[in-house]
Amino acid sequence: MTTEHPNSWAAEAIRRVRAGRPHLAPTPLRPLPLPAIRDVGIYLKDESAHPTGSMxxxxxxxxxxxxxxxxxxxxxxxxxxxxxxxxxxxxxxxxxxxxxxxxxxxxxxxxxxxxxxxxxxxxxxxxxxxxxxxxxxxxxxxxxxxxxxxxxxxxxxxxAVAGCGEPTIADEIFDQMSGEPHPIPEWIVSGAGTGATSAAIGRHLRRHGHPTRLAVVDPENSAYFPAWVSGCGDYTTGMPSRIPGIGRPRTEPGFLPAVIDLMIPVPDAASIAALRWLRTVAGIEAGPAAGTNFWGMCYLVARMRRAGMRGSVVTIIGDGADPYRNTHLNTEWVRARGLDPAPYEADIELFARTGDWPVG
The missing domain is CATH 3.40.50.1100 (Rossmann fold)
Structure with a gap:
């Protein structure tokens, strides 16, 4: 009687895991055209297209x-x-x-x-x-x-992403941007949960010598923004993030501040406002972290326009809207947590209409 060698099982298992993505296709990179903003291309990397609906x-x-x-x-x-x-x-x-x-x-x-x-x-x-x-x-x-x-x-x-994660999200972004008017983004905007995604993007930028800068958005209660500002590697807040998938009460081992060019703290009500705008105006069914990312992107695009810059900015849709219909997309749930998205909704509407940004 013979038994299968563990190496044979491992090789077949890795093949199955890697082949699990349909047709090995990259997740979509979706342009978001805004008539008032013609000099900066806005792109959304839609990770909700993965088989389990999340990055x-x-x-x-x-x-x-x-x-x-x-x-x-x-x-x-x-x-x-x-x-x-x-x-x-x-x-x-x-x-x-x-x-x-x-x-x-x-x-x-x-x-x-x-x-x-x-x-x-x-x-x-x-x-x-x-x-x-x-x-x-x-x-x-x-x-x-x-x-x-x-x-x-x-x-x-x-x-694991550094050793076994290829093609990374950054590999896909640059491949997909190659045919666009501004193929090398001025900024890529990401959140940080484990820190693996921002680390993968930051490493890619340095490995390939791209002038692209990495901005990481951070929700309320998270330790990442204060850790980045203070240089304290073990900063803790002790409070959980209300934006699923990003923000942590402590700095995690995968968070690499050295590869980040800018961190942008985002109020939770602003993340909700951006999430609502993406859904009701742009027709994009995204999760709350996409709202956080989009808020940071709006700020950066407006800053580029004030400086007279042309180019492109890419951000990430981490997951879809379905898991949040009873929470972040539910008005009563939002109100019960003392969040008021209305002022931030006005800011986003101003940006979409004029390209201006009233904050910062």
Whole structure:
């Protein structure tokens, strides 16, 4: 009787993970034409087109490849993550692709529709017994008890993308921009959750010598903007971000401030206002982090125009609107959190109509 060599399984597993993206096509790069702004091209990199609807698909794919290649994930390894968000959905997706058991340890107040998305991708979930801040360690302990692999997207994500993430989001952006009027963007605008995406973009810019600058937007309560300003590598706020996918109460290992040219703090109400404008005016069904990104992009485009500059700016749609119809897209939910998007909506309308920006 012969058994399959672990290397053979690993090679086939990595092939499956890499081939999981339909036709290996890049996610769309969508121009956003605004009649009042003719001298600066605005582009949205739509990561919601991934099979699990989020840019975390790209991150988790790299993490699975790295863990398989290093022997941390084998043909019978349970995979555990500590998240109720898009990482859990993508983790369940790739585990099912490989016939592996996936479990997400989630905070107690995780909405039912989020849990349904994990289940829909073939994953399991269990509610953490500890406060949300301790869910990471609870999941790590579960992985140890089960002899499984802990999918640590905060601790390992940036390294995995650097080693196994090609083509990166930056590779795709520059390939797709090559035929545009201003093929080398003046700015790329990103948020930071694990920090892996901004790190991948920043590294690409330096590796290829592009004059493009990287701007990272940061929501309220996040530690990243104050860490970048102060140079404090272990800055903490102790408060969770209200914008899913970006912002953290502490600086995570994957956040690389040295590759960032500018950080822009964005009020949460401004992110909601931008999200609403994208949906109702531009017809773009995006998540809250796209609103944060778009707010930062508006500021930069207006600044370019004031300086008489031509060029292009690219930002990212991290996920779609569906997971947020009962939260960030719900007026009562927004009001219950003391957020008033109205003044910021007026700012965005002014920008779209005239190209001017009243803030900063």
């Amino acid at each position: 975390k698909y790209r991150l988790v794919r790299a993490m699975f490849c790295e863990a398989i290649a290093s022997g941390a994930i084998r043909s019978d390894t349970p995979v555990i993550a500590a998240t109720s968000g898009a990482v859990a959905v993508a983790g369940a997706h790739f585990a099912r692709l490989l016939g592996l058991v996936f479990t997400a340890v989630v905070p107690a107040k995780t909405p039912a529709d989020v849990l349904a998305r994990i289940e829909g991708e073939g994953g399991r979930w269990q509610v953490g017994e500890q406060p949300p801040a301790a869910v990471q360690e609870e999941a790590r302990a579960l992985a140890e008890r089960l002899g499984g692999h802990f999918l640590d997207h905060f601790g390992d994500g940036e390294r």
